Amino acid sequence: MSHFSLAVAPLSALQVRRKHPIARDIVRFELTHPQGQDLPDWSAGAHIRLSTPQGHIRSYSLCGPVDARDHWAIAVKREANGRGGSASMADEVHEGDELPLHGGDNLFALDPQATEHILIAGGIGLTPLYAMAQTLALTPAAKFHLYVCSRDAEGTAFLSELQQAPWRDHVTIHHDAGDTSQALDLWPLLETPSAAHVYCCGPQGLMDSVRDMSGHWPTHHIHFESFGASQEGWSENQAFEVVLRHSGQRITVPADRSLLECLRQAGVRVASSCESGTCGSCKTGLLAGAVEHRDMVLLADEQATHIMPCVSRSVGGATLELDL
Numbered sequence: 001m002s003h004f005s006l007a008v009a010p011l012s013a014l015q016v017r018r019k020h021p022i023a024r025d026i027v028r029f030e031l032t033h034p035q036g037q038d039l040p041d042w043s044a045g046a047h048i049r050l051s052t053p054q055g056h057i058r059s060y061s062l063c064g065p066v067d068a069r070d071h072w073a074i075a076v077k078r079e080a081n082g083r084g085g086s087a088s089m090a091d092e093v094h095e096g097d098e099l100p101l102h103g104g105d106n107l108f109a110l111d112p113q114a115t116e117h118i119l120i121a122g123g124i125g126l127t128p129l130y131a132m133a134q135t136l137a138l139t140p141a142a143k144f145h146l147y148v149c150s151r152d153a154e155g156t157a158f159l160s161e162l163q164q165a166p167w168r169d170h171v172t173i174h175h176d177a178g179d180t181s182q183a184l185d186l187w188p189l190l191e192t193p194s195a196a197h198v199y200c201c202g203p204q205g206l207m208d209s210v211r212d213m214s215g216h217w218p219t220h221h222i223h224f225e226s227f228g229a230s231q232e233g234w235s236e237n238q239a240f241e242v243v244l245r246h247s248g249q250r251i252t253v254p255a256d257r258s259l260l261e262c263l264r265q266a267g268v269r270v271a272s273s274c275e276s277g278t279c280g281s282c283k284t285g286l287l288a289g290a291v292e293h294r295d296m297v298l299l300a301d302e303q304a305t306h307i308m309p310c311v312s313r314s315v316g317g318a319t320l321e322l323d324l
């Protein structure tokens with residue numbers, strides 16, 4: 001599977017060719033090159049980072065079709081109680097609009113050595129796994145099965161595509177009616193380690209279940225995509241200030257913006273990829289200040305000296321000093 005990086009194919013915006021609802025609160029967007037050129041090659045599991053009309057930067061998995069070059073597609077679930085990014089996409093983006101593009105990457109690629117694949121999707125986490133299933137369906141002799149967990153049929157993205165796909169025998173769709181006691185029983189899938197690789201994307205509870213039940217599998221066979229660490233235990237966002245040791249710049253981070261976004265806006269370059277506290281690219285030195293660490297990357301002994309600015313914030317509005 002080819003690596004996906006927009007660094008080799010610079011592109012600063014995508015144009016919305018089509019926007020349409022595909023399930024309850026889920027909108028699909030078709031995105032094209034603003035000048036009508038072919039888009040860069042990508043592989044299943046890739047994501048792109050877009051600015052919403054409100055200026056949030058969000059990561060979205062490409063969901064296929066995997067062989068199209070004239071457009072990419074993403075599906076966005078409007079989270080009424082989210083941080084505003086999905087609502088801005090669902091409510092404020094119109095066909096013809098251009099959305100600033102901040103790059104793309106694939107941190108969740110299919111393992112080219114794997115001969116068998118178990119794909120476990122929860123809710124809107126289906127998007128990268130739908131692309132994987134399409135890819136595997138085109139791969140001779142690939143063995144795979146896609147498990148789609150959702151509340152009900154109305155809230156399931158790509159339902160008719162999955163039911164009508166030539167590879168529909170490789171799909172199990174499970175509805176739990178929002179009742180965790182009716183969740184898909186994953187144990188029969190994971191009880192006996194096999195040659196299969198397991199890919200999971202979905203709500204934290206589903207990923208935690210897969211993690212818990214796969215502890216006896218080789219770790220390199222278990223793959224997760226997470227565009228958000230669990231928000232459990234996070235405090236309410238507050239505005240805070242950061243001081244940059246080397247330039248002396250003082251930057252205010254409003255409650256509805258990430259530290260990374262504000263650094264970028266101030267012209268400070270910090271590497272980034274997932275923007276959800278999972279990849280490790282934005283690791284930044286911390287010189288002073290109390291941090292609420294919200295990432296899933298830093299080890300306990302790194303937390304006193306580093307911060308992941310894509311998700312982490314100061315405690316109680318305290319000023320932070322960064323090694324920048």
Ligand code: FES
Nearest residue numbers: 273275280282310
């Ligand atoms: S950009 Fe991935 S952890 Fe911050």
